[in-house]
Amino acid sequence: MLNVAELLDCVKKEERASLTEAESKILLSAYGIPVVEEAIVTEEDDAASQAQKIGFPVVLKGHGARLTHKTERGLVKVNLRSDFEVIQAYRQIKEAAGEDWEGCLIQPLIEGKREFAAGLVRDPQFGPTVMFGLGGVFTEALGDATFRIAPFSETQAEVMLDEIKSSKLLGAFRGEEKADRDALKQTLLGLARLGLEHPEIKEVDINPLIVTPDGKVKAVDALVVLDENADAPIGPALSEEEQEQWIQETRQALHRAFNAESVAVVGATKPNISGFAGMFGCMHLFGFKGRLYPINPKLDEIYGHKAYPNLTALPEKVDLVIVSVPAQVVPGVLRECVATGNKTIHIFTAGFKESGEEEGVRLQKEMKQIAVEGGLRVIGPNCMGFYVPNRRMLTWQKASKKSGPIALISQSGGNAQEITHYATGRYGIGFNKVVSYGNALTVESADFLDYLAGDDETEIITMYLEGLKNGRRFLKLAEETNKKKPILIYKGGLSETGAQAVSSHTGALAGGPKIWHSFFRQTGCVLVESVEELAEVAMAFHYLPETKGPRTAVLGYGGGAGVSVADNCAKLNLALPDFSEDLLGKLREIIPPAGTIIRNPIDAMIAYFDFDVMGKIFKLMAESDEIDNVLMSIPLDWLFNKEEGGGYIETLTRYVAEEGVRHLGCKPFIATWRQYMPSGKIRSWAPVMEKILLDAGIPVYEGMARGINAMAKVTAYYDFHAKNK
Amino acid sequence: MLNVAELLDCVKKEERASLTEAESKILLSAYGIPVVEEAIVTEEDDAASQAQKIGFPVVLKGHGARLTHKTERGLVKVNLRSDFEVIQAYRQIKEAAGEDWEGCLIQPLIEGKREFAAGLVRDPQFGPTVMFGLGGVFTEALGDATFRIAPFSETQAEVMLDEIKSSKLLGAFRGEEKADRDALKQTLLGLARLGLEHPEIKEVDINPLIVTPDGKVKAVDALVVLDENADAPIGPALSEEEQEQWIQETRQALHRAFNAESVAVVGATKPNISGFAGMFGCMHLFGFKGRLYPINPKLDEIYGHKAYPNLTALPEKVDLVIVSVPAQVVPGVLRECVATGNKTIHIFTAGFKESGEEEGVRLQKEMKQIAVEGGLRVIGPNCMGFYVPNRRMLTWQKASKKSGPIALISQSGGNAQEITHYATGRYGIGFNKVVSYGNALTVESADFLDYLAGDDETEIITMYLEGLKNGRRFLKLAEETNKKKPILIYKGGLSETGAQAVSSHTGALAGGPKIWHSFFRQTGCVLVESVEELAEVAMAFHYLPETKGPRTAVLGYGGGAGVSVADNCAKLNLALPDFSEDLLGKLREIIPPAGTIIRNPIDAMIAYFDFDVMGKIFKLMAESDEIDNVLMSIPLDWLFNKEEGGGYIETLTRYVAEEGVRHLGCKPFIATWRQYMPSGKIRSWAPVMEKILLDAGIPVYEGMARGINAMAKVTAYYDFHAKNK
Structure with a gap:
């Protein structure tokens, strides 16, 4: 068998723009991609005896350097169940291919409901880029695909499998076994390596990449396209x-x-x-x-x-x-x-x-x-x-x-x-x-x-x-x-x-x-x-310590605003977990009025007017191992009304800055504020409050939505690095 | 043949929770849904002669009131090509069904790559709700489905067809003809009628609903589930x-x-x-x-x-x-x-x-x-x-x-x-x-x-x-x-x-x-x-006249901010069209300095300092039939620096309020403002400016993103009513 370099040289010498299906699969196979076993036959009898060897049913396709769009040209015959059907198909293909015919490709019929596609493209900015997605006839129509720029890690290949919408098909599905994820990852990593090592390869298409009922992965059809200039540098070529x-x-x-x-x-x-x-x-x-x-x-x-x-x-x-x-x-x-x-x-x-x-x-x-x-x-x-x-x-x-x-x-x-x-x-x-x-x-x-x-x-x-x-x-x-x-x-x-x-x-x-x-x-x-x-x-x-997870406790929201907090957390993958019975019990002891909502978000107005309560809530949250992050709201309007002139806003903020840092310094803690009465007097306290918190190293945002977003982005960052070491 | 009422009565009398496949299709057919022709056979020979009548290949399925999960139980045999295969399949099904066997259902094999699903569910809040989506084995895995609450219009049925991600499959696809959209709409409208007329029907599943290569639509499998209490009123039943x-x-x-x-x-x-x-x-x-x-x-x-x-x-x-x-x-x-x-x-x-x-x-x-x-x-x-x-x-x-x-x-x-x-x-x-x-x-x-x-x-x-x-x-x-x-x-x-x-x-x-x-x-x-x-x-x-379309001209943004305007418009389906050569030519005549960007968004700083230019731009936009809506930005920082104390902000705003209304009164016109220097002095002009514009009936927003969003929502509203009359 030819090695890869020889194979590509041979194609280049013939000035062909693409490899034949058989050549494509030889190339892919050399990069660890599981391809269907197949043989080229140029005699009717050979076709029949190969079919016997492979075992029925088989598939017969036209073979030749100039043969593309085989299905449309009638050069693919599937589900052939006997010598007779094989020979009949052989003759039909030979006739349909005409002068382009160089032989027939014979393969076992790979059955499987689950058809994927994988490939390689050369992005004008990023170079060789690997694709994985849903395959078969629906590839373009559904557009369910994800990309990674080569090279990428095995972890990233794993993530690609889970990222497509149809990833459920990779699990056990309608009586079929779960897909061989290793084989799929090797396929994606192999494509990346191929793209990096062979700049003359412009494009690779593997479609379908079938997952069989027993979970095995097989590239059934493949196409490799060449372009000498695919990776040419823009501007003068410099040595390394x-x-x-x-x-x-x-x-x-x-x-x-x-x-x-x-x-x-x-x-x-x-x-x-x-x-x-x-x-x-x-x-x-x-x-x-x-x-x-x-x-x-x-x-x-x-x-x-x-x-x-x-x-x-x-x-x-x-x-x-x-x-x-x-x-x-x-x-x-x-x-x-x-x-x-x-x-x-x-x-x-x-x-x-x-x-x-x-x-x-x-x-x-x-x-x-x-x-x-x-x-x-x-x-x-x-x-x-x-x-x-x-x-x-x-x-x-x-x-x-x-x-x-x-x-x-x-x-x-x-x-x-x-x-x-x-x-x-x-x-x-x-x-x-x-x-x-x-x-x-x-x-x-x-x-x-x-x-x-x-x-x-x-x-x-x-x-x-x-x-x-x-x-x-x-x-x-x-x-x-x-x-x-x-x-x-x-x-x-x-x-x-x-x-x-x-x-x-x-x-x-x-x-x-x-x-x-x-x-x-x-x-x-x-x-x-x-x-x-x-x-x-x-x-x-800038201000937050490393986040350990997405479980976030929110203090200060009930009613419709609480619903909006939950909606925003859900959108941004920040968890707003229900508290355990144990934690709820402890909260109930701290927060006096019966009927106050102590679920997450906690709607305890009392805490804003009783620092003993607020401090105990901070301490509970700091100590709880079911909370990773804490977000709190500072309701300017409520606080403003407490004292003539609104000075209580500053009192409360100073308390939060000191005790928040003392108790919660170990955990990511973000403050947010809201004001719904558009009063200039109330608003004028916002910069005062923001400065106190920022000086204490507590990030502060106008509106919970911004705080949730910032917390979610920081959490996602550390989560990524924990998973991609 | 039974009529629908008799059929349902019969099922209820037998205290069955669902209709058989054959009964389901009789029911659906009565509601104008195209179902595959089929027959029930209870004798081997009958099966073979029916197959002859239908024409090979055929499909044979188990038939019986207690038969569910037919595929998993081995009660579906497809692609039977001869008397022999039919009889063999008949025997296998009969044996596999055991005591539940009441006969076999024989159908022609409907071939088609494109499998959809349609159905009816009873939403706890909204009642009978019709589903349309991608069908076949991938229905749940891909979750590509859309819903409408019954009753809904033919226009809405039409929109459903275009709304699913796989709607491309309804057009001409890989050599197959475009789907019969009328038949699909009738299916969806029929399901809605069925749900409204028969409160005892809890659920209908049609899957697959196949589109054949010649574009015809056929319900190949169907299930109707009953529940006497599905639509029971909560609380005491009142007469109409x-x-x-x-x-x-x-x-x-x-x-x-x-x-x-x-x-x-x-x-x-x-x-x-x-x-x-x-x-x-x-x-x-x-x-x-x-x-x-x-x-x-x-x-x-x-x-x-x-x-x-x-x-x-x-x-x-x-x-x-x-x-x-x-x-x-x-x-x-x-x-x-x-x-x-x-x-x-x-x-x-x-x-x-x-x-x-x-x-x-x-x-x-x-x-x-x-x-x-x-x-x-x-x-x-x-x-x-x-x-x-x-x-x-x-x-x-x-x-x-x-x-x-x-x-x-x-x-x-x-x-x-x-x-x-x-x-x-x-x-x-x-x-x-x-x-x-x-x-x-x-x-x-x-x-x-x-x-x-x-x-x-x-x-x-x-x-x-x-x-x-x-x-x-x-x-x-x-x-x-x-x-x-x-x-x-x-x-x-x-x-x-x-x-x-x-x-x-x-x-x-x-x-x-x-x-x-x-x-x-x-x-x-x-x-x-x-x-x-x-x-x-x-x-x-409140302030805008009816919008006539999505084509929006934006004044006052270049560079990175212009890119963000384009991104925001694209996200919200507000069009930011390129101007015609004709309009560009007219703009070039008005806006003097060469090199100023007069594409859309128009980045003409000069207009903010030369009212003659600004007025001419307003007039051009008002008269142009390639612009439906106008959005403008008021850059507080630039304007503030023009005069000691920032009074020019008011001068410019008054001009916009007067001339904007005079020229653009006929077209939806929104003003937005931005301030990136966080100076309290500049900011203090914002309420002054907002009041002038609001008094003139021009909606005004802080930041272009909010303005784009408001314009997009108003445009979508009038567009909906234009399409759903």
Whole structure:
């Protein structure tokens, strides 16, 4: 028998685009995929005697390099029960195939109600990607399939089996035994290996992959499609060593940029009419801690800084050049950067590929060439650039000066600003590094992720992402980094329509939503769906200890609001378990008025007005081994009415901050607040209350729904890592 | 052949729980459902000659009143191709069936890859409910099914066909013709009729319902299950006339309550320690416009009102009695109500069925009996009661005195307060009638809906619902009323876990989430998922004209935020179409700076600072026949920076209010605002801006996501009615 390399060589020599069914199965078999035994016969008598050997009933199919769509062409005859039927089928197939006939393929008839499909595709962003789903005639019509990007673990292969809607069919089903899960996992892992080892394989289809009544798995039909260019790199091919060196140098360039001692702004101006201070003004006003050089041949000084006519005139090579000049001038500036050895550049200017205009696309191509040849690391164009509070670096209007353990990588400048403003202004959590990088000329998402993975200041990485240039590198980095530092991603364009808007926005090719969802399932990265959610969930990761499980106790909700808590928990897979009789008994002792609802959620208004009760509830929850997490509600309206002026809100909050931490410090504990009387007076207590809780390290949210969401996302993160070690 | 009545009588006489397969098909056939032709044979030779008549291949099945699970018992033999095979199968079946054998059923083999299932179940809330879904062996495993409550229209039957995930199989599929949709619709409508006409039929299963290669539809297997008590009424059976009279009197009682001239409060007290004014205090403080009688034997007067010892002592029969006394005393009060002829009662007191405690359940039962026998209309117990601003009626702490065209029916008192506070306080929209009715002793959701349907003041009906007592009546009312007055329902307990919390909260049985989703699809009622959303969507219905379609233009978003707009529109089926070249050309003429994104969403910052541009954009959108709706964003931060103090926000808003209405009055137009710098100064402009827009009749939301959601819900409502006339 041929080995795999010989087989593929032979197909390539014949310049065929695909393997025959028989060849496909030989190839798959070499990768540990269970295929049906079969033989090629080129004589009638041979067919009959093979059939005898195999045992009736058998299946006969046409065989030949040019035979596709066999069913439609009448080249498949199933359930043949005798020599006579075999020979008759043989003749019919031979005639129907005509000149394309090279023989017949004979197989036993594999019977089984349960037909699955498995396959390999090459995603434009992520490369070889393995599919598993419901097979047979309904594959496309039902679209019940899941994907994983190769390589992936055995655990992930296992999860794929459970992830499809029809996964019930893999259990014991209507008198048939449960499927051989090992064989299915080996099939998926084999496909992944095949895709990785053979870049010339564009696609593999196994359909049906039958589960027989005794649970065995057999690939009954298979097709392997080749394409020499399927995995060709976009741009010049670099050797592995060259790539490693490029990455190494990018890392160093980013280190210099994030820790810049000297920055030049090409196109520095005084504030424009709309009030925007411009790149230079922003850096100056924020109080950049290093040497700042404005470059503008028409001015002598800006904000008291001596202006220079060009980069050549500068007294030193700078750590970062910021470019803010009209689009058509940018290539010239880049050439000057190359000439002066200023190799790390942020281009603010827009109007390139993202505009969709011919001239913009041409300019970006020109810039790319200059940058690649000159070894420039270009952040942008079409982006807002940097915000690094410790260095007082900022290329937009306003930001907090407080640093913190969170970093943000954003493909959109608007979102970079909104996320940081919201998170720092509302919740006081600090970012140490923020970068908006727009069209990603030579530095892209994966480069920033790579840098932040090794950055000691950064404990949580947040991102706003649209497309990727090198999905495989990004995936690998994300998988590894997310184990140590939670990665939160707000992914724009996960809907079909949204995906269009993405490609018109940054010119990056967005991956299919299905593949992206698999990315999240596979890496354990946390998917969020809005600017606000990104900040809210980051806050939870920042403050909460590791969650041990999904069982959550909720304090402070009854009636319709309690129903809504239950609905929200159920939607997000956060368990709201019934308390045991034992725990209920203890609660009954603590909470006096008969008739108060002490189920979960606990509706004990009394606790908010009697700290003894509240403290005992905290203690019970902390000690109970049937509760993993605690969520509580602070009802501003009730509390406000207790004392003239509403000062009781602060009293209660201080108690929760102190005793909550004392008792519940060991368990993930989130506070939420609600106010349904739209009174400005009541509302004015919210920031006071939030500050007290945040200072105590308790994440706090407006509305239980946000708190449940944050708790659910943190719980899912730790659960993923517990299961994918 | 037997007719249907005779057939069912015969089965009942034999005390059988189900019909045989053959009987089932006779019954279904009488209801226009296409069934396979078949015959019962009790002799071998007969079997063979019938097979000849039918034509090979045939199917043979066991026949008998006690034969179930035929496949598992080996009583089904398919694909019999000769006399010999038929006779062999006949003998095997006869032997396997043993004493249960009454004959064999012989059918032609119906071949077809496409197997569906249809059926009838009797939902505990909604009664006969028809199912359509994917059939064959995968029915349960894939769970691809949809439901409609009988009766439903042909249009709805049509929608069912398209609603299942596997609906693609109904089109031309792999060389097979498209399915006979008429036959499928007749099947579903026939099942509905069967369920309505025969309350003793508990369940019907047709599986498989095969679509043959030529598109024909055949019910190949069928089962009809009977249950004499399936549709028995809960509580005493009333004649139709009695029911009509009860409903009529309830309507009158509610009219008196909502327009009360005189109200007595049993258990009137001075304010309690927590600061709650109590039922009487609330009515008094809100300034009830009629005669208000406190009843408390221990007091002489309350708030200057003379107190009475009991109802008997009152100088008149009152329009409404409010009861706020300890639970165990309530039955006595109800007896006094009966004795004094005070027949409309709101019971505030809790601690009955909802408590889950034995004594509470017993008390409620006792109260129910008193109420039914005495003809009392009881709102509650365990509820907050009424809020009617025009009558200055209020049984909770605080509320707006402004009336409006919206009514609210809420099963939760907390939600009733939150919804009205939020809607009136934030958006200034008025409610004319609000009622919270808790455990619904003798007046329930359907009664309030019935009243509001005929109430001239009410244009939009909103609800917070958990369970229903009489789902069928509610459905019918909702279907009819929603055509004239949009009905918005916040349904608690749509998740499994949530459903548990519901039943523990009000003691009402919640319907399965699947059936509830069908309820919304069938009636066109608008489903919302939170207190805030209910108010927000109600506001959109209040202000917007009828929408003509989903094509929406969005003004004011680019970059990452634009991507998020596209994602949100896609999720909610609101179209964000590309503009035509013609429209783009016109926009290019209006919006000066080259490079500005004029696609949809339009990212034209200039328009916010140049009213000439803004006005022209409004005009273009108003005139364009490729745009149905317009959404705009008001970016507070940009506008705030334009002038010291932020006054430009007001200038711009006034322009939008005037010109927006002038140009866009004809088209649904929603404004949204965003603020990402968490500055209190900027935020303080939000209420000013909201008020200007609301006064001009433009609904306004914080954040584009809420605006998109409201627009999408309104659009879906009018679209439903256009399609279901």
